[in-house]
Amino acid sequence: MAEQRTDTELLALFREPATKEKAFTEIVKKYQERLYWHIRRMLVDHEDSNDVMQNVFIRVWNALSGFREDAQLYTWLYRIATNECLTFIEQQKKKATTSLSDVESGLSNKIRADKDFDAKKLEWKLQLAIQQLPEKQRVVFSLRYYDDMPYEEMSRVLDTSAGALKASYHHAAKKIEDFILNH
């Protein structure tokens, strides 16, 4: 198996018209799973997640040539994905003319409607617990717990100080544990 190219190499290839598509495809393949799961944990539904995934990468295609290399590529990708998720949730709210709590309970219902849902299993309880969190806290918990993202990187994704993010993560983890132990 060929060794994976570094982000720097891929960006250089992307700038060349002859290798632009090939480089972009490699970038997609390199990051798609991480970004997909980040999105899926936010939106629960696969079809919604797929739509948002495509929108994310179309944005990346359009903006990548202007990407400033003073940040990590993956940080930038997570930032776009997170913003697209939040925009999607906002649009759902407007479409349904419901409150955010209705959207969240809708996400919980989607979890319960999954064909494999088992209320006794800890991993399903965890998903339900995550949906009880405010959306920003949900992102913070997901980036740290699932994606092992350092607070410094997270602060670039979310434009929030590392200290505030640490406090937010602690708060989220406690709330999730309380939910799991009491449900």
Added chain:
Amino acid sequence: MITGRGLIDAMESPNEILTELLEIAPFLGRAGVLRAPYDIPMGYFEDFSDILMYRIRFEADGFGEIKSVSSPEEIAEISPLLAELKNKNLYQVPAGYFESLNTDVQLTGVVPLKLSAIPQSVKTKKISIPMRIVRYAAAACIVGMIGITTFNLTHHKVLDPINGLTTVSDQDMANYLDVDDVHWTTDNPSDLQTSTVDLSDNDIHDLLSSVPDVELEQYSLLLPEQKPSVN
């Protein structure tokens, strides 16, 4: 500057995340990192980049070099098989159908509307009513409705039709029935067909076959003079 390091080594060690979690939420920390239990369609990640590139190349505006292709060219590029099937019509119409269509329409008296008969523009007059007048009009309507309802409740007693009929003399009632030509029977037996069903003994037997004997006996006790006959 971007360092070029990969995603995985840019992330914090999972052990550090778990150690932190054990301090904040011991139960969650002891459970380890529980992956999201969602399913994804088979081959989703294998196909995703192809689908995405297809969308980027062909779908929307503003994505660089997008060729303007006709529908036949497009389908020929995507699927030559579908392109070949495009003009093969399985359905047939009777010979001369389309030629006779215009004549048929005219014979039935429905004349196709010519586009030239449609006025190109219809002049409309815009009337603006001050908002203040609209508010007064709405208030007047509400006051009017309350007034009418109050008047009806205080000045008109609601008549009970049954009690009212007890005060009508037999002669008046007879006159009303004669003058207004009220019929109580029909001369045409077919009018009653929907309410009459002829059932044979076999039909009744079939209908009642699923009813337990105990229930039939109880029913026959309620109707001592009309015992059901079930053989």
